[in-house]
Amino acid sequence: MAAMPSADARSGSAPSYAAVLRIPHARRAFGAAMLGRLSYGTIPLSLLLAVKSGTGSYAVAGTVMALFGATSVLLSPMRAGLVDRYGARRALPSMVALYAVLLVGIAVATWRPGASGVWVGVAVAAAGACTPPVGPVMRAVWSELAPDRELLQRAYSLDGVAEEIVFASGPLLVGLLVGWAPAAAGVLLAASLIVVGTMALVGSPAVRRAGEAGDEAGAGEAAESGSASGGTGLWRAVVVAGGVGVALGGIDLLAVAFADERGRSAAVAWILAALSVGSAVGGLAHGAVSWRVSADRRLPLLALGLGASLAAAGLSPNLYVLAAAAMLTGLFVAPAITTAYLLADAAATPNTRTRVGAWVNTTLNAGTSAGAAATGALIAHVPLPLLFPLTALPLLLTAAATAFGTGTGRRSRRPARVG
Missing domain, CATH: 1.20.1250.20 (MFS general substrate transporter like domains)
Structure with a gap:
């Protein structure tokens, strides 16, 4: 189901950023996605501080962060493929549940000194492998909500700038939190943000509309999917x-x-x-x-x-x-x-x-x-x-x-x- 053209598009003028946010259900989905992405802005520093505090080793913390980055980045297309195959409403809840459970386990293990670097490393690598692809899903939603190319350009630009602000503010938020709480509290914060944001995104009408559009087009374009x-x-x-x-x-x-x-x-x-x-x-x-x-x-x-x-x-x-x-x-x-x-x-x-x-x-x-x-x-x-x-x-x-x-x-x- 394609979105209706914006007022700017119908009047023949170039669509504005306000027109992007006036797309039906866009603000709800966008706000949920940005809340989930705030978790990604907080998790790198939170994990680094928590693992260093729990294991007492900078070397272990650096190795663990490299593992998290490797599994998160390299397996990203595979996780996105699961979303394409099963739909965001079915794939994302399972990913975010497993991801959050692993983060909570890491936070518990590193809350006090004496954590095992090996087991923490395994849990962190597994968490990276389960990272929900909130950003790619939101961009796919924008693509369905904004059928006009200029409107989509503005949506992507707004999305990118907001994401950069979130990633810049995430470490500041962690810094404020660990000033009065254990370092592992930042990991719990990241887990909470990703659960609330992802589930709000999954429950938004925009994701449901995007899923219906994908189902309708799936049969006719299955042959194209390999070449795209x-x-x-x-x-x-x-x-x-x-x-x-x-x-x-x-x-x-x-x-x-x-x-x-x-x-x-x-x-x-x-x-x-x-x-x-x-x-x-x-x-x-x-x-x-x-x-x-x-x-x-x-x-x-x-x-x-x-x-x-x-x-x-x-x-x-x-x-x-x-x-x-x-x-x-x-x-x-x-x-x-x-x-x-x-x-x-x-x-x-x-x-x-x-x-x-x-x-x-x-x-x-x-x-x-x-x-x-x-x-x-x-x-x-x-x-x-x-x-x-x-x-x-x-x-x-x-x-x-x-x-x-x-x-x-x-x-x-x-x-x-x-x-």
Whole structure:
């Protein structure tokens, strides 16, 4: 069942962010999804502090976090595939129940010192494997609620900026909590948020509507589902998302090293805040524009802008210039990620939409981990001004690789807006 066009669409004007939130049932689903995603903003720091407190070892805490990241990221497409196959209303409750039980068990085990690092590691790895794909599900819901491509662009932009705010505020919330409670209390908070948010999302009419639309289209598009995941548009989206991830993974360490060289380690927070502000501004601005350039042509340009601005940041003579360069770099971050999701969605069928979005998310996160690891390995051996362009190089290469042959991929099933 397709959503009714917004008032903006019927009047012929470009849809606004307010039009996104006026879509029937959108606010309820979006609010529930953001509450669930707040759990993802709190869980990394909560787990790190809880495992360190419970085992007394930074090495164990670091290893456990690597296990959590690996199982969560690498198995994301599989979990999304279960949602595509069985529907969010059937798949998500089982995932969130198992995930929450494991988190509660981890919190109990690490509440006091003396926890077994082996058993905590097994439980954390299992929890990562069960992480509910709230983000991919919400993007799939947006795709069903917003049949107009410009409205969907604004929905994805709003979703991306809100998600970035949630991930930035999550550690602050954990910091406030552990100031007066044991570190494991943050893990319990994350479990509570994901249960309440996910179950509210599953119970929303928007998810029910999306499920009905998928069931109606499933029989007719079953033959397409295998080819969608290998479409040209999806390939471009995944490749660029990986390049963006590599760049983002390196930026944090580069900012820390730059600030340390100048004896002002605390300034790194301002540099990263400038990056986030730039991303939020860029995301909102990108979503508000009625682009005449298609997403597959726009994506390499955004990747090029992000890579070039990151490379140029290495020439910064001081922290103030680097903060300005970080804000400029951030202007391309959210637009590039949003466009990658839009391009992937255009390559999907209702039977593969959640999985396709999860592939973009997976490569973005995997790229972030790879970028952090590579930058960490090189930072002691390569001059810092040169390391900035080296970190940007994979993204620049992906921009070049995806710039050729654009416009030949499968077109969206939605009619494009005129004017």
